[in-house]
Amino acid sequence: MRRLYLRIYLAVLASLAAFALAAGLLWRAFGEDGPWSQAYEVAAKLAQNALPPAGAPRTEQQAALEKLAANLRADIALFAPDRSPLAAVGAPLPAPEAGRERGGWIHRWGGPAWAVRLPDGRWLAARAPRGHAHAPYGLFLVLALLALAVGVGAYPVVRRLTSRLERLQAGVESLGAGELSARVRVEGHDEVAQLAESFNRAAGRIEELVGAHKSLLANASHELRTPLARIRMAVELMKENAEPKRKAELEQDIAELDALIDEILLASRLDAVKDLDTSEEVDLLALAAEECARYDNAALDGQSVTVRGDPRLLRRMIRNLLENAKRHGAPPIEVGVSLTAENVELTVCDGGAGIPESERERVFEPFHRAGAGRGAGLGLALVRQIARRHGGEAHARGSCFIVALPLKR
Known part of the structure; x- marks a missing residue:
């Protein structure tokens, strides 16, 4: 039998696994080792072909960088292999961290920037102007949409569980309102299904007990009328002639009636009181x-x-x-x-x-x-x-x- 807590636990694990897998695929596509990084590497090689050699004067490198950055509306900076600035266009950009050997995102003042290492050792850093979407923010947006999709996908599982509980609640309310035939449909093999089975058994027992009490009252009324009718007839006859035989029958009927009433009262008391009066x-x-x-x-x-x-x-x-x-x-x-x-x-x-x-x-x-x-x-x-x-x-x-x-x- 699958436990309810196990089903919920497995549903959570499955959701987390789906989220982690999708996040990994997105990171693979947009991260430093994904296709986007390869595109940046290609762009870095093209930039090196358009720039003068590393040993060229700084004025020449500045002019070439300005020509390269024309109409891009981006902040671009060129750094020497030792991270010293060689040329810059637009707002200042931070140099890559010391000890860094690969390109990637630079998260420091001014917003995130992308840095690539040129084949000759120089570093080229670029940052889109404010108002343009950056790749990390796009990635976060995609992850948020993915989390929303996982939540929407998990809704039917949770809803199926809560709908069974709501039907069980409706059955309990119907039983409490006096509908003794109220039952709930048993679905699954977990704790909720066991609870539904227990409710059905309890409702059946209650209906049986109430029916027994109704039958008890109905039969008691019928049984009480018989000796009372005989007593009434005997009393009418005693007015004319009080025979000993009639008197004996009357006494027997009265004793029978007393015994019946006594047994009914005792049966009702035993049903109502669960503990012994004396032990x-x-x-x-x-x-x-x-x-x-x-x-x-x-x-x-x-x-x-x-x-x-x-x-x-x-x-x-x-x-x-x-x-x-x-x-x-x-x-x-x-x-x-x-x-x-x-x-x-x-x-x-x-x-x-x-x-x-x-x-x-x-x-x-x-x-x-x-x-x-x-x-x-x-x-x-x-x-x-x-x-x-x-x-x-x-x-x-x-x-x-x-x-x-x-x-x-």
């Missing part, structure tokens, strides 16, 4: 024994093991498992507490036919009920929520439910 050492075997005592045909076996958690939630988890075995299974109910290498396992089995493999995950979904049994379908969903809140997991196997909880450290 203390709990003897899981003793807690299971207390709950088994409330049911007929419930046998307990195992060893005393201590876990850390909320005793009220753990008690509710065991009670929901026993209630599920009583309602949807068949006696006897067998409860076991065992110790493995890393976990404590609570097992609740019954003598029923068991849960089909295709339903073993669905039974833990809120309001899912297998068959036509009584209950709201929240009991096993709460079992898994409580187990996960304690760092464990719950799953079904045949006619058994197994809850694995971490050992107390």
Whole structure:
């Protein structure tokens, strides 16, 4: 996978390499060793042919230099091999530096000038008048244009990166505005692509959770209407004749309604609060024994093991498992507490036919009920929520439910 920082680094290196290559080519063309310098050398030989010999009087060399510089509107000076002036036309020019053996640019007072060494050892220096472009300035202008071209060429690369970030920002804003179906297109294999994938997963999870809560409220409303309707009918009948059987059914409906409301509130609290209200050492075997005592045909076996958690939630988890075995299974109910290498396992089995493999995950979904049994379908969903809140997991196997909880450290 190509890292984002590596792509940016390589893009910068490529731009610098292109700039350096182009600058080198320009320097080769306009520098001291380029074609322009060769042209100056040719011009120097032509100038020597037009000038008198080095041993000629200075007046003769001055006259020849003036004739050579006629109509050029340039500053020209002729120096002896020892850099002493022999003749000059126009503004004074600096002599080439001592120890210099080759021609080239002279950058001193008065502006840059070009000096060439004649074959007989003399030096000829020239400088264009003010207002004329000099070769170095032209070179700098070309380099500036080249830098501008590199910047324009790098723009699409940077723009492609920023456009992906802008699309990701738009997706985040859409999600924040309530559009839960907002997703972004994953492009490339760098950190931005990973961020887009993470955003899509998070958006999908949020949409799933919100949908689950909406389903929870809708199903809760439906489930609450059923016992309320029966209670309303029973109350109307009790006005005429308060039979004991009717009164018992009414009490059962009221208890069912209270249990349903209690489970809805507990499920909502577990979703809203991520930390346990209470965390203390709990003897899981003793807690299971207390709950088994409330049911007929419930046998307990195992060893005393201590876990850390909320005793009220753990008690509710065991009670929901026993209630599920009583309602949807068949006696006897067998409860076991065992110790493995890393976990404590609570097992609740019954003598029923068991849960089909295709339903073993669905039974833990809120309001899912297998068959036509009584209950709201929240009991096993709460079992898994409580187990996960304690760092464990719950799953079904045949006619058994197994809850694995971490050992107390």
